[in-house]
Each structure stands twice: as C-alpha cells, then as structure tokens.
Amino acid sequence: MTDYQYTVVDRFLRYVQIDTQSDPQSPTNPSTEKQKDLSRVLVAELHAMGIADAELDEWGYVYATIPANTDKADVPTICFCSHVDTSPDVTGAGVKPIIHAHYDGTDLVLPDDTAQVIRVVDHPDLAEQIGNDIITASGTTLLGADNKAGVAEIMDAANYLLTHPDIKHGRIRLLFTPDEEVGRGTEKVDMAKLDAQYGYTIDGESLGTLEDETFSADAVSIQIHGVSTHPGFAKGKLENALKIAADLLSSLPKDHLSPETTEDRQGFVHPTRMDGNQDQATVEFIIRDFTEVGLLEKETYLQNQLNEVLKQYPNSSATLTVHQQYRNMKQVLDAHPAVVENALEALRRSGLSARQRSIRGGTDGSRLSFMGLPCPNIFAGEHAFHSRQEWVSVQDMQHAVDVIVNVAQVWEERSS
Structure with missing residues (x-):
C-alpha cells in the first residue's frame, strides 16, 4: 500500500x-x-x-x-x-x-x-x-x-x-x-x-x-436506606444515608483493589457514582477481574464491607445488586x-x-x-x-x- x-x-x-x-x-x-x-x-x-x-x-x-x-x-x-x-x-x-x-x-x-x-x-x-x-x-x-x-x-x-x-x-x-x-x-x-x-x-x-x-465485568448498585428526621431533633434517631455511603467508601483499601493501585492481571473494585440525601443514597461500582471467580470474590468482599458498616447504623438497611456487563x-x-x-x-x-x-x-x-x-x-x-x-x-x-x-x-x- x-x-x-x-x-x-x-x-x-x-x-x-x-x-x-x-x-x-x-x-x-x-x-x-x-x-x-x-x-x-x-x-x-x-x-x-x-x-x-x-x-x-x-x-x-x-x-x-x-x-x-x-x-x-x-x-x-x-x-x-x-x-x-x-x-x-x-x-x-x-x-x-x-x-x-x-x-x-x-x-x-x-x-x-x-x-x-x-x-x-x-x-x-x-x-x-x-x-x-x-x-x-x-x-x-x-x-x-x-x-x-x-x-x-x-x-x-x-x-x-x-x-x-x-x-x-x-x-x-x-x-x-x-x-x-x-x-x-x-x-x-x-x-x-x-x-x-x-x-x-x-x-x-x-x-x-x-x-x-x-476483563470480565459486573456493575454493582448499592441502595442505602437510612433513618431521616428533622436535624434539630435528630439526637439518637438520625442515621444519615450519605454518611453510611461515605463510611463504605472510606472502608475500601487504599493500597490495593483499586484502579490506581493495580496492574497486569489484577482486578479491582471501583466506585463510579454516588448520590442521594440523608434518607436514601445510591453508590455505584464497577467490578473487574479476568475470571468470574475473581469477580465473585470482589463482590463478596464489597458485601462484607457493607455489612460491617451497617453495624454502626442498626436501624438502617441496604441492598447490593449485581448486574452482569460482559465476560x-x-x-x-x-x-x-x-x-x-x-x-x-x-x-x-x-x-x-x-x-x-x-x-x-x-x-x-x-x-x-x-x-x-x-x-x-x-x-x-x-x-x-x-x-x-x-x-x-x-x-x-x-x-x-x-x-x-x-x-x-x-x-x-x-x-x-
């Protein structure tokens, strides 16, 4: 040519x-x-x-x-x-x-x-x-x-x-x-x-x-349901969904498992979006690994982190939903x-x-x-x-x- x-x-x-x-x-x-x-x-x-x-x-x-x-x-x-x-x-x-x-x-x-x-x-x-x-x-x-x-x-x-x-x-x-x-x-x-x-x-x-x-790829959406009340009368009652979401993100490791700390065949857990208010919040993630076993391990890890965070908020709840993206x-x-x-x-x-x-x-x-x-x-x-x-x-x-x-x-x- x-x-x-x-x-x-x-x-x-x-x-x-x-x-x-x-x-x-x-x-x-x-x-x-x-x-x-x-x-x-x-x-x-x-x-x-x-x-x-x-x-x-x-x-x-x-x-x-x-x-x-x-x-x-x-x-x-x-x-x-x-x-x-x-x-x-x-x-x-x-x-x-x-x-x-x-x-x-x-x-x-x-x-x-x-x-x-x-x-x-x-x-x-x-x-x-x-x-x-x-x-x-x-x-x-x-x-x-x-x-x-x-x-x-x-x-x-x-x-x-x-x-x-x-x-x-x-x-x-x-x-x-x-x-x-x-x-x-x-x-x-x-x-x-x-x-x-x-x-x-x-x-x-x-x-x-x-x-x-x-990569094999999944998306994860976490819906958080907090306890809302007037902030002037909130002592002992309010469980802020945005703070729950922030605590979840803060619990993720700083030295591994993220895009900025992985390479080659290492997968990751990556938050991509968060929004909501004190009553309800949504956090979205993408999960990546070269094997489906690796995907499941990371999704289980994220669920366990969510469960640990929720122990500090006994009247709140959350659901984690996995959506398959590609393999x-x-x-x-x-x-x-x-x-x-x-x-x-x-x-x-x-x-x-x-x-x-x-x-x-x-x-x-x-x-x-x-x-x-x-x-x-x-x-x-x-x-x-x-x-x-x-x-x-x-x-x-x-x-x-x-x-x-x-x-x-x-x-x-x-x-x-």
Missing part, C-alpha cells in the same frame, strides 16, 4: 469535531441522539464509495456490506467494528485537533490549557514515535481517538478495498455502534442482520497489538483459533511485530463474542483515552488500515 493516498487522517480530523459523547444516565437507545450525527456522515460517505446498502437504524447502528470479489465460495463473512461514541468522563464538544508534525521526542504542551502536558515519562510509547506525526486535542477536551481512530481506519480500509479490486476478499460487513463507553454498545445489535461468522473490533492501543482477552472473550476465542491466527498473520504482513496480549478493559468484541461472533481487538493507535491528554499517531493509523486490508486478504487466501 506504499502508493496509496491514505484518507484516514482527513476522515479522523473531521470525525473528532463531531460531538458524540454518550450518557450513562440516559435510558434511551442510543443514550444521546448526537451520536447519530457522526453515523449519518458515515452512511453518506459509504454511499459515496458505492456501498448501496449502508444504513443507520433507529438504535444508532450503522450496517454496510463490501461484497465479495473472490470465486471461492467458502470464505467466511468477517465484520470490522468500531464505536462512534466518546467517553462521558471528559467533554467531547468543541474538539480542536492539532497535528504535531515530525515529533521530536519532547513533552507536548497543549495550547488551550498549558497545564495539560503530555510528558514522555508518563507516556513511554511516545519514544517509538520519533519522526512521526502526533495528533492531540488542544487541552480542554478529549481527542476522541477512542474510537474515532478505529472508525476512520475502517472507513479508509473500505475505500482501499473498493478501489483496489485486485485484492481478493470474501464478503465483509461493517458495523459502527453507539454507547460502547457506557457498556451498551451491543445492546441492540441485530445479529441476524449483521450475518457474519467472525469479527474484529478496531479499538486497541499500541501499534502491532492484538488483544484476545479482556472475558478468551473463553470464546480459544474455541476459534483461526480468528486470532489470521489477524496475527495480517499484522506480520503489514511489517509489524505482532504482540498478543490481554486488555485491562472491554470492547464491543467482548459481548459480540458471546453473541456468536468471535471478535478479538486490533490496535487503532489510541493512547491516554478518556483524558485531555489523549493522542494518536498518523503513521499508526495508516498501519491499522494496512492490517484491516490484510486481514480480509488472509481470510480469502486461507479458505479452500
């Missing part, structure tokens, strides 16, 4: 300026209508490429087909998937992308908030980017590389395949989802309509990585080795040192795998996601386009 004029950067710069932030508190599908603003752009661009069946459904999902151009009848249909929404953690409105051309290895100071400095010591992957072109936001928003880098890469790969019919491939399905960042990215996927045998999310970090294992996709992928092996071959063909690893997180592929679409995660080049210091390399995005094209070609070649 050395003679190809990539479109991935132009697409990416346009996409990140469309605010698509999702909302975990919204009950609607998608959680925010503005996610469809980007999805409509994608459908229009796919139509312009000649993909007549590209469509946006009522739930905010984009489906499209690149028809097979091979004589082989048994090539599986593969799907490439990315999500259009950005994290609720940091605003995605008014993104001003900046290209730092020919990166020289120094810290990057973001101009609209000079307190935001992307320091090499904090971002060791920058050491591999000397001479490349780095894209950041301006310091007051996230960039949106998670996952608009993946969206742009899939779109450019589709453009390449449609303009290079000499690259033989089977039927390819494209899927762009909403609400991945709030854990609902596959909630309304129509698997019959998608009609694919294997898939790949393009939503990973470092160049050359393939992730075939994710470690390796349980499924191990039964379908070709989906990983073909991706590793595509990475090698792209001139990359393939690195197979676990991810301390999840992707749409986690759920899709358990919905019948074995779906590992290929790098998109995104770094420091969910923060104002998010960045991506132009060259890494171009490599991701190469990998997507090569994945399609490998599947065709290895079919009989």
